[in-house]
Amino acid sequence: MSSQSATLELPGRRPGELFGHPTCLFTLFFTEFWERFSFYGMKALLILYLVNYLFWRQADASYVFAWYAGLVYATPILGGIIADRWLGARWSVVVGGVIIAIGHFLLAFEPMPFFYSGLGCLIVGTGFLKPNISTQVGALYRSGDGRRDSAFTIFYMGINLGAFFGPLVCGWLRINKGYHYGFAAAGVGMVIGLILYIIGMKRVVARERLIAAEEAGATPAGPDAAAAAVSPANPGPTGSTPAKHVYRDRCIVLIVICVFAILFWVGFEQAANVMNLWADQHTNMHIFRAAAPPAAVNLPEFTDAVAADARGGIRDWRISAEMTQSINPFFIVTLAVVFAWLWQFLERRQRQPSTPLKMAFGVFFLSLAYGIMLLAAQAESRPTSAALTQVPAGVNLQEYGATRLHWDEGTLHMRGVLTDNDWMRALGASSSPEYQQAVTALQKAAAERHEEVRRAKSAGLLARDATWEVQVPVPSEVGELVPVADWPLEGEQPKVRWLPEERTLCASGTLSDRDRAQVLAAGAGPEFRAALTSIYVESSVLKVSIVWLLAFYLVITIGELCLSPVGLSLVTKAAPARYVGLFMGLWFFTTGFIANFAAHTIGGYWGTMTPADYFMIFGVIGVVATVIMLLLLRVLRPMLHGIH
Numbered sequence: 001m002s003s004q005s006a007t008l009e010l011p012g013r014r015p016g017e018l019f020g021h022p023t024c025l026f027t028l029f030f031t032e033f034w035e036r037f038s039f040y041g042m043k044a045l046l047i048l049y050l051v052n053y054l055f056w057r058q059a060d061a062s063y064v065f066a067w068y069a070g071l072v073y074a075t076p077i078l079g080g081i082i083a084d085r086w087l088g089a090r091w092s093v094v095v096g097g098v099i100i101a102i103g104h105f106l107l108a109f110e111p112m113p114f115f116y117s118g119l120g121c122l123i124v125g126t127g128f129l130k131p132n133i134s135t136q137v138g139a140l141y142r143s144g145d146g147r148r149d150s151a152f153t154i155f156y157m158g159i160n161l162g163a164f165f166g167p168l169v170c171g172w173l174r175i176n177k178g179y180h181y182g183f184a185a186a187g188v189g190m191v192i193g194l195i196l197y198i199i200g201m202k203r204v205v206a207r208e209r210l211i212a213a214e215e216a217g218a219t220p221a222g223p224d225a226a227a228a229a230v231s232p233a234n235p236g237p238t239g240s241t242p243a244k245h246v247y248r249d250r251c252i253v254l255i256v257i258c259v260f261a262i263l264f265w266v267g268f269e270q271a272a273n274v275m276n277l278w279a280d281q282h283t284n285m286h287i288f289r290a291a292a293p294p295a296a297v298n299l300p301e302f303t304d305a306v307a308a309d310a311r312g313g314i315r316d317w318r319i320s321a322e323m324t325q326s327i328n329p330f331f332i333v334t335l336a337v338v339f340a341w342l343w344q345f346l347e348r349r350q351r352q353p354s355t356p357l358k359m360a361f362g363v364f365f366l367s368l369a370y371g372i373m374l375l376a377a378q379a380e381s382r383p384t385s386a387a388l389t390q391v392p393a394g395v396n397l398q399e400y401g402a403t404r405l406h407w408d409e410g411t412l413h414m415r416g417v418l419t420d421n422d423w424m425r426a427l428g429a430s431s432s433p434e435y436q437q438a439v440t441a442l443q444k445a446a447a448e449r450h451e452e453v454r455r456a457k458s459a460g461l462l463a464r465d466a467t468w469e470v471q472v473p474v475p476s477e478v479g480e481l482v483p484v485a486d487w488p489l490e491g492e493q494p495k496v497r498w499l500p501e502e503r504t505l506c507a508s509g510t511l512s513d514r515d516r517a518q519v520l521a522a523g524a525g526p527e528f529r530a531a532l533t534s535i536y537v538e539s540s541v542l543k544v545s546i547v548w549l550l551a552f553y554l555v556i557t558i559g560e561l562c563l564s565p566v567g568l569s570l571v572t573k574a575a576p577a578r579y580v581g582l583f584m585g586l587w588f589f590t591t592g593f594i595a596n597f598a599a600h601t602i603g604g605y606w607g608t609m610t611p612a613d614y615f616m617i618f619g620v621i622g623v624v625a626t627v628i629m630l631l632l633l634r635v636l637r638p639m640l641h642g643i644h
Contacts, residue, residue: 020147021140021147021150021151021154022140022203022207023203024140024200024203024204024206024207025137025140025151025154025155027196027197027199027200027201027203027204028133028136028137028155028158028197028204029154029155029157029158030158030193030196031093031097031133031193031194031196031197031200032133032155032158032159032162032193033158033159033161033162033193034162034189034190034192034193034194034196035097035100035129035130035133035162035189035190035193036158036159036160036161036162036163036166037162037163037165037166037169037186037189037190037193038100038101038104038162038166038186038187038189038190038193039100039122039126039162039163039166039186040162040163040166040167040325040329041166041167041169041170041171041182041185041186041189042104042107042122042166042170042182042183042186043069043272043325044166044167044170044171044272044276044322044323044325045170045171045174045179045182045183045322046065046068046272047061047062047065047272047273047276047277048174048179048276048277048280048321048322049179050064050065051277051421052280052421052514053179053512053514054512054513054514055421055512055513055514055517056513058277058603058604058605058606058607058608059604059605060604061604062273062600062601062603062604062606063600063601063604064119065272065273065600065603066596066597066598066599066600066601066603066604067597068119068122068123069269069272069596069597069599069600070592070593070594070596070597070600071123071593072122072123072126072127072596073588073589073591073592073593073596074127074589074592074593075123075124075126075127076126076127076130076131076588076592077127077131077585077588077589078127079092079096079126079127079128079129079130079131079132080131080132080135080585082128083128083131083132087128089132089133089135089136089139090132090136090201090204090205092128092129092132093128093129093132093133093136093197094194094197094198094201095125095128096124096125096126096127096128096129096130096132097125097129097190097193097194097197098125098194099121099124099125099128100121100122100125100126100129100190101125101187101190101191101194102118102121102125102187103117103118103119103120103121103122103125103187104118104122104183104184104186104187104190105118105183105184105187106118106121107119107180107183107184107186107187108180108181108183108184108187109180110180118183134155136204136208137151137152137155138151138152139207139208139211139212140204140207140208140211141211142211142214142215143215153336153340156336157333157336160329160332160333160336161329161333162189163325163326163328163329163332164326164329164330164333165326166186166189166326167322167323167324167325167326168323168326169185169189170182170183170185170186170322171319171320171321171322171323171325172320172323173185174320174322175320182322246641247576249638249639249640249641250574250575250576250639250640250641250643251574251575251576251583252639253356253570253574253636253639253640254570254571254574254575254583254586254587255586256632256636257355257356257359257567257570258586258587258590258591259590260359260363260625260629261359261563261567261587261590261591261595262590262591262594262595262598263363263366263621263622263625264359264362264363264366264559264560264563264595264622264625265591265595265596265599266595266598266599266602266618266621267366267369267370267556267599267618267621267622268366268556268559268560268595268599269595269596269599269600270599270602270603270618271325271328271553271556272325273599273600273603273606274603274606274614275324275549275552276321276322276324276325277321277606278373278549278611279321279324279546279549280320280321281417281419281420281421282380282416282417282419282543282544282611283321283324283543283544283545283546283548283549284543284544284545284546285318285319285320285321285546286316286317286318287317287318287319287546288317289316290541291540291541291542291543293537293538293540293541294420294536294537294540319546324546324549324553327549327550327553327554328553328556328557328560331553331554331557332557332560332561335557335558335561336561339561339562339565354633354637354640355566355567355569355570355640355643356629356632356633356636356637357630357633358562358563358566359562359563359566359567359629360626360629360630360633361559361562361563362559362560362562362563362564363559363563363622363625363626363629364559364622364623364626365555365556365558365559365562365622366556366559366618366621366622366625367618367619367620367621367622367623367625367626368555368559368622369552369553369555369556369559370552370615370616370618370619370622371619372548372551372552372555373548373552373611373615374612374615374616374619375548376544376548376549376552377416377610377611377612377615378612379544379548380416380417380542380543380544380611381404381415381416381610381611381612382415382416382542383413383414383415384413384414384415384534384535384538384539384542385411385412385413385414385535386411386412386530386531386532386534386535386538387410387411387412387531388407388410388411388412388527388528388531389410389527390407391407391412391528392429392430392524392525392528394429394430394433395426395429395430395528396429397426399425399426400418400422400423400425400426401414401415401416401418401419401422402416402606402607402608402609402610402611403608403609403610404416404610405418405422405426405535412531412532412535414535414539416539416542416610416611417539417540417542417543418532418535418536418539418540420536421517422607423521423532423533423536424517424518424520424521425517426532427520427521427524427528427529427532427533428517428520428521428523428524430524430525430528430529431478431520431521431522431523431524432477432478432523434474434475434477434478435474435475435478435520435523436520436523438472438473438474438475438478438505439505439516439519439520439523440516441472442470442472442496442505442507442511442519443507443510443511443515443516445470445472445507446470446507446509446510446511447510447511449468449470450468450509450510453466453468467508468508469506469507469508470506470507471502471504471505471506471507472504472505472507473502473503473504473505474503474504474505476503478503478523479525479526480500481498481500481522481523495507495508495509495511495515496508496511496515496519498522505519564591567587567591568584568587570643571583571584571587572584573643574640574643602617
């Protein structure tokens with residue numbers, strides 16, 4: 001088929017098309033679906049893995065999260081350059097997909113070298129894949145083809161459907177199998193997407209070559225041809241070229257818009273970090289009943305309360321914190337069509353808001369969303385107390401309970417939920433220095449013995465099923481140990497045992513930092529243990545309804561739909577034609593790298609202030625940004641020089 005004859009074909013249904021689009025579009029759709037499935041599934045697990053499983057402090061976990069989330073949005077700039085100069089878009093997608101899959105599978109192994117290597121692979125792989133699969137969507141259509149916009153809409157739906165299902169599947173696996181199964185599932189998702197892409201790559205290549213031949217061999221026919229050659233926003237080089245001051249003014253507007261977009265995304269990206277922890281630690285995730293006391297407490301005075309609440313059946317239905325990360329993409333999918341209709345409806349009546357005004361709406365809804373969370377924090381911040389003669393030496397209560405735990409005249413007070421991590425850390429800090437030294441020695445001895453046994457098994461000197469145990473004496477100054485949580489720690493067989501007659505701690509496996517904290521907590525004094533555990537159990541029923549999170553994500557998604565798509569559109573319309581790529585890179589760099597790095601760096605302060613104070617920060621930012629944007633409207637509109 002010649003390029004000329006192809007140009008004259010009608011734009012209706014043709015062989016090799018589905019729903020009016022080339023079938024190879026759906027190859028890219030499902031590839032992106034599975035890539036986003038893996039990305040958002042892993043992202044939903046990450047902060048919970050760092051804080052709950054590895055037992056890192058929030059500041060350290062957020063520091064790692066900030067660099068990962070920032071770089072994963074920065075590397076696509078380099079990936080696009082490499083694809084343009086050397087690899088090409090298609091092989092960049094294949095290379096990126098392979099590296100991403102390797103990264104997810106590395107995360108499925110517990111040793112920390114695997115963890116850091118896995119994150120590195122995800123950063124590099126996303127840099128190769130993300131920019132280059134999107135460019136292939138546009139390459140499937142001729143200039144002026146009216147189907148291109150709807151093609152990107154279909155592609156965008158694939159992104160959000162993947163973002164919806166990823167946290168659901170990975171979260172379910174984390175609950176029922178463990179974190180590393182969730183990471184492995186993300187890797188499987190990427191492999192599926194890569195296989196689908198490789199299978200359909202020939203059709204994608206054939207379509208791209210056909211379109212390239214048409215573009216090179218003939219002028220596009222039809223009513224859109226003139227518009228494709230010269231657009232109102234970026235006119236061609238003939239007499240309609242705008243003056244330099246027009247481009248200058250538009251570039252200034254784009255820079256201002258990027259600043260406000262950063263403020264929005266800093267608040268929005270709290271979702272994967274702080275809001276995920278709020279769901280995990282401060283929200284009642286049961287759908288049909290109130291929050292129950294924690295079943296992990298192994299003290300007689302609380303077992304009856306736990307057993308009485310465990311009634312089974314539909315009342316036990318609950319979702320995990322990771323699954324709340326699917327709420328936003330769900331609202332995106334359901335509301336995107338509504339907003340597309342709304343803008344068209346207003347456009348027909350010549351009442352559509354300008355892009356800067358829409359973005360002002362976006363940051364306003366950000367402030368409104370955090371206003372909802374401020375109310376949720378106030379609902380959660382109810383008091384509990386327990387009698388305590390004095391605070392043990394070495395315990396700074398301000399470090400626990402988000403500064404809301406304090407002691408006053410023989411009573412320990414708490415407002416809001418005391419998390420299990422703070423409960424264990426505070427108990428461990430109250431144990432005697434001698435006991436802390438014994439537990440540290442136990443952890444070190446267990447790690448050394450594990451390595452010795454591993455080498456012996458590798459050399460064939462020990463059977464593969466050989467077991468081992470290390471023992472560390474506990475000084476007589478340490479009182480009787482009362483287990484605060486289940487001593488088995490992980491697995492059915494006890495990993496750590498206390499032999500009171502010999503006053504010895506025994507370990508039959510390596511101890512993670514969480515294991516160590518759990519064992520340290522058993523050395524707390526009986527009075528402090530009883531008081532703090534009483535508050536831990538009683539405050540756990542103060543967890544607030546999941547309705548607060550649903551309202552938060554609904555409102556902030558409305559803000560996203562007001563800001564994100566129109567911001568991208570403005571970049572394509574307002575940037576000088578020869579610098580569209582530069583300004584698109586600026587948009588993604590600011591809203592990706594800078595916003596994510598800043599968001600998770602700020603997330604490191606979660607727990608160092610009350611939840612209400614933390615949420616108020618973003619509410620105030622949103623209000624101030626809205627007011628400033630509204631004040632700037634009269635200045636920005638004329639500077640766009642006709643671009644609405």
